[in-house]
Amino acid sequence: MQHQTEALEDSDVNTLGIKNRPPNIGALTRKTYAIILAGGRGSRLKQLTDWRAKPAIPFGGKLRIIDFTLSNCLNSGIRRIGVATQYMAHSLIHHIQRSWNFLGDQFDEFVDVLPTHQYENSGVYSGTADAVYQNLKHIQQSQPEYVLILGGDHIYKMDYSQMLAMHVMQKADVSVACIEMPIAKASEFGVMSVDEEWQITDFNEKPKQPTHIPQKPECALVSMGIYVFNASFLYGLLKQDSIDPNSSHDFGKDIIPKLVRKDRVFAHRFTDSCVNMVGDMPYWRDVGTVDAYWEANMDLVRITSDLNLYDDDWPIRTHQPQLPPAKFLFNDDNLRGHAMDSMISGGCIISGATIERSLLSLKVRVGKHSLIQDSVILPHVEIGENVTLKGVIVDTQCKIPDNFTAGINPEIDRQKFHVTDQGITLITPEMLGQTILEIR
Secondary structure, eight states: OHHHHHHHHTOSSOTTOOOSOOOOHHHHHHTEEEEEEOOOOOGGGGGGGSSSOGGGSEETTTEETHHHHHHHHHHHTOOEEEEEOOTTOHHHHHHHHHHSOOSOGGGTOEEEEEOOOOOTTOOSOSSHHHHHHTTHHHHHHTOOSEEEEEESSEEEOOOHHHHHHHHHHTTOSEEEEEEEEETTTGGGSEEEEEOTTOBEEEEEESOSSOOOBTTBTTEEEEEEEEEEEEHHHHHHHHHHHHTOTTOOOOIIIIIHHHHTTTSOEEEEEGGGGSTTSTTOOOOEEEOOSHHHHHHHHHHTTSSSOSSOSOOTTSOOOOOOOOOOOOEEEOEETTEEOEEESOEEOTTOEEESOEEESOEEOTTOEEOTTOEEESOEEOSSOEEOTTOEEESEEEOTTOEEOTTOEESSOHHHHHTTSEEOTTOOEEEOTGGGTOOOOOOO
């Protein structure tokens, strides 16, 4: 992104007052290898992850959750990427192979899928640090100077090149991206304290009583699980950690807390990597629960969404299946296919049904006289006639029968479906007694 590079290089003083000239951004990103940790199940998403990893879950009509992290890499100029998979990886691998195979190997650009190694004395990843350690050979083959470690399970837009530039300017060994979080939610994250130069002085993973930000008792500074390491520094750390019998081999639990006592570990404010996204407010969402996932999708159908998916300067890329435009049928007083305050994806056919404040993903069919309100319908769902759905999530490949109702009476819904604390009803094929024909 040329305008982002120029904006950073034309400024002699960054937001922390450091007067070093910023490095060449293009050179930095070319020297960086990004590894995305995409092996987690995300058990708080309940049945949505029964047969797919959390990063592979559809989002926003036509995307997958991992598309945001991968798009951030490309938009930031980082084009050497490894995706470490583990739990129920088939759907994720299927998506990456079809969506992200356009980079040119002749230019040393790639998105590699890194399955769990089944070497002797190894197997599933025991922690985030172990996931990187088991893939050290792949990383070292690219001979990077910097390793960017990312999660693949959050919805956000971030220019990693600005974090890399700050990392170099601060002469850091490690940089940790951070965001302010309400103190009530901070215990779910790594919580840090920093000095006036934003060097981390303390780090605690998921503390019961998080330390608040000075002068901001309602907020804590938490880790986003995004790290920049000097490559040679990282290699030594991981080899040492791998033989530590007392380590759980996790960056947040084991490695970062030790480093802050003796090495140059700096916090990087998330907002400092969003300054050039004109017209956008900083956006980062943990969609780790069914309620949070529903809310993030519902935000997209509002008149003004916090997440701008229509930004040509920071596109979110994905697989583009060959589907026709959405189609709305019938225009009679008693039978009209229409949608209000909604997003309707390609391949959808709305046959005399009403869609309000809802998001329909790819290739959804809705029958006559049906009403869909405040709902998220995932791809390849067939909804029959005279159906009423309010405040529901319908998983991929569900076939909703005629005269079906959900989202009206939570007590009735709980007898067959999962109902969240906020009253959102999750419906999957298995709950309907149906079989998933193809995992994708």
